[in-house]
Amino acid sequence: MQESPIFVRTFDMLAWLLPVTQKFPKEQRFALTARLQNAAFDFYEAITAASISKEKKFLQQADVELQRLRLYLRLCQRMQFFNKGQYEHVFKMVEEIGRLLGGWTKKA
Numbered sequence: 147m148q149e150s151p152i153f154v155r156t157f158d159m160l161a162w163l164l165p166v167t168q169k170f171p172k173e174q175r176f177a178l179t180a181r182l183q184n185a186a187f188d189f190y191e192a193i194t195a196a197s198i199s200k201e202k203k204f205l206q207q208a209d210v211e212l213q214r215l216r217l218y219l220r221l222c223q224r225m226q227f228f229n230k231g232q233y234e235h236v237f238k239m240v241e242e243i244g245r246l247l248g249g250w251t252k253k254a
Contacts, residue, residue: 182218
C-alpha cells in the first residue's frame with residue numbers, strides 16, 4: 147500500500163517541503179514552521195493508519211490534517227515565506243494529494 151500514489155505524492159511533498167522550511171525566518175521556526183512540518187507528518191501518519199486499519203475514522207483524520215496543512219501553507223504565503231513559484235508548486239502537490247484522498251474516501 148505504501149507504494150500507492152497518495153503515499154508517493156505525500157513523500158515527495160515532504161521531501162520538497164522540509165528543506166524549503168529550513169530557510170524560513172528563524173523567529174518562525176518554533177511556531178508556524180513547526181506547525182507546518184507537523185501537519186505534513188501528521189497527514190502521512192494518518193494515511194498510514196488508514197491503510198492498516200481500514201477504519202474510515204483514519205481517513206477522516208487525514209482530511210483534517212490536510213486542511214491544517216492547507217491553512218499553514220496559506221499563512222506562510224501570506225507572510226511571504228514562499229515565493230510565488232514555490233507556493234504554486236506546493237499547492238499543486240497538495241491539491242493532487244487531496245484528490246487522491248477524496249477518491250480513497252469514496253471507495254472506503
